[in-house]
Amino acid sequence: MTDKPTVALLGTGIMGAAMGRNLLKSGLTVRAWNRTRAKAEPLAADGAQVTDTPAEAVEGADVVLTMLYDGTTALETMREAAGTLRPGVVWAQSTTAGLDQIPELAAFAREHELVFYDAPVLGTRQPAEAGQLTVLAAGPEQGRETVTPVFDAVGAHTLWTGDDGSSAAATRLKLVANSWVLAATAATGEVLALAQALGVDPQNFFDIIAGGPLDMGYVRAKAGLILDGGLTPASFAVATAGKDARLIVAAGASHGVRLDVAEAAAERFARAAAQGHADEDMAAAYFASFDDV
Numbered sequence: 001m002t003d004k005p006t007v008a009l010l011g012t013g014i015m016g017a018a019m020g021r022n023l024l025k026s027g028l029t030v031r032a033w034n035r036t037r038a039k040a041e042p043l044a045a046d047g048a049q050v051t052d053t054p055a056e057a058v059e060g061a062d063v064v065l066t067m068l069y070d071g072t073t074a075l076e077t078m079r080e081a082a083g084t085l086r087p088g089v090v091w092a093q094s095t096t097a098g099l100d101q102i103p104e105l106a107a108f109a110r111e112h113e114l115v116f117y118d119a120p121v122l123g124t125r126q127p128a129e130a131g132q133l134t135v136l137a138a139g140p141e142q143g144r145e146t147v148t149p150v151f152d153a154v155g156a157h158t159l160w161t162g163d164d165g166s167s168a169a170a171t172r173l174k175l176v177a178n179s180w181v182l183a184a185t186a187a188t189g190e191v192l193a194l195a196q197a198l199g200v201d202p203q204n205f206f207d208i209i210a211g212g213p214l215d216m217g218y219v220r221a222k223a224g225l226i227l228d229g230g231l232t233p234a235s236f237a238v239a240t241a242g243k244d245a246r247l248i249v250a251a252g253a254s255h256g257v258r259l260d261v262a263e264a265a266a267e268r269f270a271r272a273a274a275q276g277h278a279d280e281d282m283a284a285a286y287f288a289s290f291d292d293v
Contacts, residue, residue, distance in 0.1 A: 004028050005062035005146055010054055010077050011095070012040040014234065015121070016067035018128035019094075019154040021046050023065075025131070026153035033057040054081035063090045063150050064114075070243060071097025075105055087113035090146045094119050094135075096178070098247045099168050099254065106166030115143040118165040120174040121155065124235035131155065136170040138162040172251075179248045179262050181218075182241055182282070186265040188222045189286030202227065222283040231280040241282035242269030 004027055009020045012034040020043050023030050030048040033056070034040040040050045051057040058064050058081045066074045074095045078085075091114045093105055102118055109116035117139030127133050135155040139147070140163050151158045162169040195202045202223065209215045225231055245266035252259040271288035272278075 003149075005090075005149060006031070006060060007150055008054075008057040008061035008064045008081075009033070009043075009048070009067070010057060010064065010074075010081070011067040011069075012043060013067070013069075014125050014237070015094075015128050017043060018125060019065070019067060019121075019133075020048060021129070022131040023150065023153045024048060026149065028149065028153060031057040031061060054078070055084045057081065058089070059084035061089060063092060063147055065092045065150060066095050068095045069240070070247075071095060071101030071105060075101070075108060078105075078108055082112060085112050085114065088115065090115045090117065090143050092117045092119045092137075092147055092150060093165070094121055096120050096174060096244055096247065097171060099171060099175070099251050102168035102171050103166055109165075115140060115146075116165040117143075117147055118168055118170040119147075119151070120171055122174065122177055123155075125233070126235060127156075128154070134159060136161060136173050138167060138169040139165040175244075175248050175251050178244050179259065182245050182248070182265045182269075183261050184216065184218055185222055185241065185282050186261075186268050186285055188219045189226065189268070189283065190289060191219075192223055192226055192286055193289035222281075225281055225283045226286045231277070231284045234279060234281040236282050237279050238269050238272050238282050238284050239278040241285070242266055242273060245269055 006029040009032045024046045032040045032048040068074045119137045121133040123133040133155040135151045135158040138161045248262045268285045268288040272285045277284040
């Protein structure tokens with residue numbers, strides 16, 4: 001392997017495409033694949049080799065980076081690529097998956113003699129495009145020299161949570177962080193919906209919390225998307241937020257914890273998706289407060 005590894009990028013959605021461009025900017029060789037090839041094609045203009053199959057993408061790669069919808073999709077995709085995976089390849093699994101899925105992914109890695117890293121990322125479209133994600137990683141010391149250039153290209157900081165990817169230490173932290181993000185998103189929508197219903201100017205709400213402990217830049221940003229009609233393109237889509245909320249609820253339940261807010265958020269995202277907002281920014285959960293919107 002050269003100092004700059006060849007990366008097989010499997011998944012070029014909102015996050016994956018942005019990560020791919022930063023990998024290329026860092027001088028890494030990238031082979032990109034997406035189930036819908038048209039979503040991967042724009043990366044060709046930046047220098048990526050776009051492939052028709054996962055197996056083509058991973059052939060000869062030093063690092064496989066998966067950024068797919070969920071753990072089930074990641075495992076299915078890696079099974080498709082199994083024929084050309086060679087022993088010793090590093091697999092950085094950045095899909096947000098359920099706690100019960102990480103051991104399955106790690107087992108696949110062991111079966112194929114891959115070096116497995118549980119490596120979800122924190123951040124949405126804008127930090128992904130700027131290469132300013134936070135990478136949460138768990139995996140062995142041996143192999144980090146190969147995966148570090150990849151993490152450095154897509155993120156501003158890597159937080160190591162352990163040396164065993166199969167423990168899901170990084171995914172556990174990601175779910176904790178996302179529980180706060182999704183709760184804040186749902187609460188923002190409810191604040192604006194209640195203000196509208198009661199005839200209150202939302203700006204008056206922001207004026208009374210300005211500069212105090214209740215003020216949050218995140219809440220203002222998400223509220224701005226709703227008030228200004230900036231829900232597309234999504235930074236993080238309603239459908240994906242709903243999936244993550246369900247994973248959080250399941251993680252809590254499996255450890256004896258009831259997460260009422262996360263469960264309610266999951267329901268809000270599901271209603272918003274059913275209303276036709278699945279591909280809009282997760283702030284569109286706002287519409288779940290109303291019937292027939």
